[in-house]
Amino acid sequence: MRDVxxxxxxxxxxxxxxxxGSLVTKSAIGEAVAxxxxxxxxxxxxxxxxLLHCTALLExxxxxxxxxxxxxxxxxxxxxxDTSVLVLVTNRxxxxxxxxxxxxxxxxxxxxxxxxxxxxxxxxxxxxFHPDPAVDLAILPLAPALNPLLSAGxxxxxxxxxxxxxxxDSQLRELTPLEDVLIIGYPDGISDTVNNVPVLRKGIxxxxxxxxxRGEPKFLLDAAIFPGSSGSPVxxxxxxxxxxxxxxxxxGTRINLLGVVFAVAQHQSDGQIVIRPAPTQANQMVQTLIxxxxxxxxxxxxxxxxxxxxxxxxxxxxxxxxVMRSExxxx
Numbered sequence: 001m002r003d004v005x006x007x008x009x010x011x012x013x014x015x016x017x018x019x020x021g022s023l024v025t026k027s028a029i030g031e032a033v034a035x036x037x038x039x040x041x042x043x044x045x046x047x048x049x050x051l052l053h054c055t056a057l058l059e060x061x062x063x064x065x066x067x068x069x070x071x072x073x074x075x076x077x078x079x080x081x082d083t084s085v086l087v088l089v090t091n092r093x094x095x096x097x098x099x100x101x102x103x104x105x106x107x108x109x110x111x112x113x114x115x116x117x118x119x120x121x122x123x124x125x126x127x128x129f130h131p132d133p134a135v136d137l138a139i140l141p142l143a144p145a146l147n148p149l150l151s152a153g154x155x156x157x158x159x160x161x162x163x164x165x166x167x168x169d170s171q172l173r174e175l176t177p178l179e180d181v182l183i184i185g186y187p188d189g190i191s192d193t194v195n196n197v198p199v200l201r202k203g204i205x206x207x208x209x210x211x212x213x214r215g216e217p218k219f220l221l222d223a224a225i226f227p228g229s230s231g232s233p234v235x236x237x238x239x240x241x242x243x244x245x246x247x248x249x250x251x252g253t254r255i256n257l258l259g260v261v262f263a264v265a266q267h268q269s270d271g272q273i274v275i276r277p278a279p280t281q282a283n284q285m286v287q288t289l290i291x292x293x294x295x296x297x298x299x300x301x302x303x304x305x306x307x308x309x310x311x312x313x314x315x316x317x318x319x320x321x322x323v324m325r326s327e328x329x330x331x
Contacts, residue, residue, distance in 0.1 A: 078316065
């Protein structure tokens with residue numbers, strides 16, 4: 001473990017060199033580092049272009065020799081001043097039976113913009129599961145995989161999210177029960193394989209995002225969830241306007257990271273409702289389970305639990321002056 005401690009620790013300047021940058025920066029594409037700004041300061045075209053690069057297709061080969069797909073998204077933990085830890089976030093169940101996992105990155109042009117059509121496939125190892133088995137999340141610190149490539153002069157495009165996009169409890173209370181959401185991922189493994197971009201799909205919240213569904217930090221979506229959607233980030237997303245809780249109409253662009261897709265509700269031929277992890281592969285066997293367009297999401301705040309987890313494991317230390325939002329106490 002001592003050999004890998006320092007390799008997980010990244011600076012934003014080192015990791016984002018030539019990258020598209022954060023989802024919450026107002027800089028032009030290609031700038032490596034910029035100060036966070038309110039999402040309303042981002043023009044919709046630039047924001048949606050950045051969203052194309054916030055996820056990664058995860059291709060895994062399990063121990064039985066069959067393949068499956070899932071979704072991961074880039075996230076900056078411990079983001080403070082010029083320091084952060086870039087990780088991929090996905091579901092635990094995407095990885096539990098995997099013997100090997102791969103993803104494909106898009107190269108950046110010299111100006112930092114995406115070099116569509118030019119990609120590199122890399123293997124991903126050293127995944128870390130959430131200690132609570134009831135929380136279907138896992139992360140992968142990307143420094144071990146990316147630092148050798150960056151040191152060799154290779155630059156890639158990715159748009160990480162961070163805790164500034166995760167609403168606080170008070171911000172969640174400003175939402176209405178019915179909100180527009182954007183789900184980004186690879187349903188049925190579908191993506192633009194030439195340009196290496198995901199599928200963007202819209203839905204609505206089916207239960208209030210500010211309430212813990214059945215007492216747990218989860219909420220429901222009214223959206224079709226297919227194999228490959230596991231691990232998809234779910235964004236509260238409005239362009240142009242949205243209704244406020246006070247009954248008015250707000251103008252601008254709004255984006256927040258609300259949650260992570262992890263399960264789907266289905267009904268059997270006898271009408272019984274079952275909730276199970278979102279599948280990672282299209283099953284070729286005949287089944288009587290019928291999806292009812294209800295997806296389950298883990299609240300995005302649970303991603304921040306990995307900060308105290310990494311500190312407890314001795315892999316990371318919290319930057320001076322940084323305050324962790326998560327109150328999770330790892331075992």
